Amino acid sequence: MNITAYSVELVKDPFGILSGRRYEFKLEVEVEEEDELYSEQGVYARIVYKVEDGTSDILTCDWMEKTTNRYLALDAEPEELAELAAFCASHLPEDE
Numbered sequence: 707m708n709i710t711a712y713s714v715e716l717v718k719d720p721f722g723i724l725s726g727r728r729y730e731f732k733l734e735v736e737v738e739e740e741d742e743l744y745s746e747q748g749v750y751a752r753i754v755y756k757v758e759d760g761t762s763d764i765l766t767c768d769w770m771e772k773t774t775n776r777y778l779a780l781d782a783e784p785e786e787l788a789e790l791a792a793f794c795a796s797h798l799p800e801d802e
Contacts, residue, residue, distance in 0.1 A: 707736070708735065712732060712733045716729055726757055734748065734772065735750060742780060749769060749770070751770075752768045752770055
C-alpha cells in the first residue's frame with residue numbers, strides 16, 4: 707500500500723459532547739491489482755482519528771472507491787491499520 711495524497715480536517719463538535727479532538731483523514735492509496743482493495747477507479751481510506759490526553763488512535767477506517775465514493779465492505783488488516791495510524795500521527799495539523 708502506497709499513500710499518494712491526503713487531506714485532513716478537524717471534525718467540528720458544535721455541542722461539545724465529544725472528548726478530545728477528532729480529525730477526518732482521506733488517504734488516497736495505490737494498491738496492486740492482485741490486492742482485494744484494488745479498484746480501477748482508485749481507492750481511498752476515510753479515517754476518523756482521535757487525539758486526547760497525549761494518546762491517539764484510529765476510531766474508524768472505511769475504504770471507499772475514489773471516483774464513485776462507494777463504500778467498500780472490507781476491513782483493514784492489523785498491519786495496514788498500524789501503517790495508517792502512524793501516517794495520521796505524523797500528519798496532524800500544526801495545532802497539535
